[in-house]
Amino acid sequence: MSTFLWAFLVGGGLCTLAQVVVDRTPLLPAHVMVLFVVAGAAAGGLGVYEPLVKLAGAGASIPLPGFGYTMVEGIGKAVRHEGFLGLLTGSLSAASAGIKAVVLFGLAASLAFHPRS
Numbered sequence: 001m002s003t004f005l006w007a008f009l010v011g012g013g014l015c016t017l018a019q020v021v022v023d024r025t026p027l028l029p030a031h032v033m034v035l036f037v038v039a040g041a042a043a044g045g046l047g048v049y050e051p052l053v054k055l056a057g058a059g060a061s062i063p064l065p066g067f068g069y070t071m072v073e074g075i076g077k078a079v080r081h082e083g084f085l086g087l088l089t090g091s092l093s094a095a096s097a098g099i100k101a102v103v104l105f106g107l108a109a110s111l112a113f114h115p116r117s
Contacts, residue, residue, distance in 0.1 A: 007059030040065025
């Protein structure tokens with residue numbers, strides 16, 4: 001039960017923080033999204049984000065900072081196994097499932113609904 005609570009609190013906190021940044025700063029939502037991905041990547045590179053993922057699970061790994069963290073972790077693993085080439089392939093290998101899901105869900109939504117032109 002505590003895992004669900006931590007996932008809810010951490011995930012909700014990250015999303016609330018993003019909304020506050022959108023509402024209180026002149027940054028556009030796209031800029032805030034990029035900022036959160038980069039912040040997650042930086043926190044992952046510094047080793048700060050991994051304990052949060054272990055504590056909150058999907059509450060920390062699914063929001064945008066979790067995407068940046070996943071990419072950095074993928075690069076680290078690929079560099080250890082493949083060397084320099086891992087810098088180019090690691091992030092895409094690690095994030096491929098999420099990217100594929102987004103593409104498929106977007107396709108399904110575009111087929112189910114008729115977006116305006």
